[in-house]
Amino acid sequence: MTFVTFRDTTLKLQRKVEDLEDVRFLVGTLNEVREKEADIDTLITPIEDMYSLLLRYEVRVPKEETGMVSDLRYGWKKLRKLATDTSDNLARLQVGFKRELIKEVRTFVQDAQAFRRDWEANGPMVPGLDPMEAVDRLKKFQQMFEVRKRKWENYSSGEELFGLQVTKYPELEQTEKEVSMLDRLYSLYVTVISTIKGYGEYFWVDVVEKIDEWGEQVMQYQAQCKKLPKALRDWQAYVDCRDTIDNFLEMLPLFQALAHKAMRDRHWKQLMQVTGKELQLADDVFKLQHLLDCNILHHRDEIEELTTAAVKEEQIEIKLQSIESDWVVMNLVSLLLSFCWLSAAASAMPIMQHDQADRQGCKARSGD
Numbered sequence: 001m002t003f004v005t006f007r008d009t010t011l012k013l014q015r016k017v018e019d020l021e022d023v024r025f026l027v028g029t030l031n032e033v034r035e036k037e038a039d040i041d042t043l044i045t046p047i048e049d050m051y052s053l054l055l056r057y058e059v060r061v062p063k064e065e066t067g068m069v070s071d072l073r074y075g076w077k078k079l080r081k082l083a084t085d086t087s088d089n090l091a092r093l094q095v096g097f098k099r100e101l102i103k104e105v106r107t108f109v110q111d112a113q114a115f116r117r118d119w120e121a122n123g124p125m126v127p128g129l130d131p132m133e134a135v136d137r138l139k140k141f142q143q144m145f146e147v148r149k150r151k152w153e154n155y156s157s158g159e160e161l162f163g164l165q166v167t168k169y170p171e172l173e174q175t176e177k178e179v180s181m182l183d184r185l186y187s188l189y190v191t192v193i194s195t196i197k198g199y200g201e202y203f204w205v206d207v208v209e210k211i212d213e214w215g216e217q218v219m220q221y222q223a224q225c226k227k228l229p230k231a232l233r234d235w236q237a238y239v240d241c242r243d244t245i246d247n248f249l250e251m252l253p254l255f256q257a258l259a260h261k262a263m264r265d266r267h268w269k270q271l272m273q274v275t276g277k278e279l280q281l282a283d284d285v286f287k288l289q290h291l292l293d294c295n296i297l298h299h300r301d302e303i304e305e306l307t308t309a310a311v312k313e314e315q316i317e318i319k320l321q322s323i324e325s326d327w328v329v330m331n332l333v334s335l336l337l338s339f340c341w342l343s344a345a346a347s348a349m350p351i352m353q354h355d356q357a358d359r360q361g362c363k364a365r366s367g368d
Contacts (some may be wrong), residue, residue, distance in 0.1 A: 006075045009033065013079075013086045020158045023097055026086060027161060033083045098162045105155050105167050108148075115148060116171035124182055131237035135186045138179070145179055148172060185232050189241045192221050196248055200289030207288050208259045215252050221245050247297060254296050255288075257307035262314035267306055274302045 012029040015022060119125070123141050124134040152172055159166045199214060222245045225238070232238045258271075265281070272279055275294040280286055296303055 006079055010079060010082060013082050017090070017093055020097060020101060020154060023090060023093070024154075024157060024161060026090060030083055030087055030090075033079065037080070094162065097158075098164075101155065101158045101162065102164070105159070108151055108155060109167065109169070112148065112152075112169045112171045115144065116175060119175055119178075124186070125178065129236070131186070131189055131240055134182075134237060135190060138182055138186055142179055142183070145172075145175060149176070181229055181232065185228055185235065185237055185241075188221065188224055188228070189237045192218075192225075192241050192244055195221075196244060199248075200287060200292055202288050203283065204259075204286045204288060204291070205283045207255060211252055211255055211259075215249065218245055218248050222249070250297060250300075251292075254300065254303055254307075255291075257304065258291070260307060260311060262310040263307070264310065264313075267310045270306055271303065274299050274306070 009029065009032070013026065013033075015026060017023060017026065119141060122137070124138040126134075126137075129137070149172070152169055156166050158164075195217070199210075202210060221241075225242050225245060228238065268279065268281055271294075275296065277290075277294045279290055279294075
């Protein structure tokens with residue numbers, strides 16, 4: 001113990017006793033004092049020896065410090081006296097607190113039973129509840145249970161403090177298990193529903209770069225869903241959560257196919273005809289939610305055929321463009337060859353005319 005510890009412990013032991021929590025606090029503090037009592041000499045003696053050595057070698061030490069060291073053993077003696085007085089006071093008050101504790105425990109047993117009946121009649125486990133209604137009820141009953149959990153712990157520790165048999169609360173024990181189990185289910189349910197709903201707010205032009213990230217996230221949800229207790233697998237929230245996850249994962253390949261650059265306006269019009277939904281395709285209007293509202297899984301086969309046809313059409317367009325380019329090159333080569341031939345012919349014409357004139361001249365001279 002140090003100077004500061006003496007002071008702090010003294011303040012703790014001077015705490016006014018008003019309820020069971022104060023009793024528990026003081027008992028804990030008294031236990032700390034008892035634990036330190038056996039070691040007090042090993043704590044104080046080294047400090048006294050150190051300051052004695054400093055004084056022997058005439059090292060300047062603040063008078064305040066030397067006074068505090070001199071008062072260490074006196075301070076410990078005062079602290080022990082205060083601890084004894086506090087212990088005696090608790091012993092006198094014990095009878096009253098013990099009687100009050102027993103009375104409160106009896107009342108709490110009845111409260112725990114009533115809480116259990118309310119949980120069974122109006123809690124989140126009532127059959128046929130909508131999952132979101134069950135979420136609201138779970139939050140409400142969790143708060144009510146936490147209040148009782150604190151009382152449960154306080155009363156149990158109080159019974160241990162006074163050497164009484166610790167009362168069991170089977171209703172609260174069962175409710176605690178069910179609250180924990182349902183919290184796992186509905187926490188995942190709310191997360192999955194809100195997350196996938198949030199995906200729907202993305203503009204379609206931004207979806208492509210998010211598909212892989214979304215796939216990884218939803219697969220993690222799927223793994224968590226599979227780890228939930230088997231007892232929950234018939235619950236509507238579990239079914240909705242599982243179906244939402246599975247359906248979204250099945251839609252991801254359709255998103256990828258529809259996001260292919262081969263998709264033209266005519267293909268989107270075909271999609272609208274297949275789904276019976278009108279879509280505004282402007283980049284600043286068209287969102288993923290609009291596509292989700294089309295129930296594309298119901299029309300999966302038609303959409304797969306449509307997107308496959310779009311890719312094939314693009315391939316044909318590319319081939320036609322290639323052929324067209326080849327024809328342009330061939331026509332250009334043909335024109336160049338024709339031009340070269342005509343140029344050559346034009347260049348040869350004067351020579352041919354000159355040769356013909358020479359031949360005619362030769363014939364005329366031969367006739368002479």
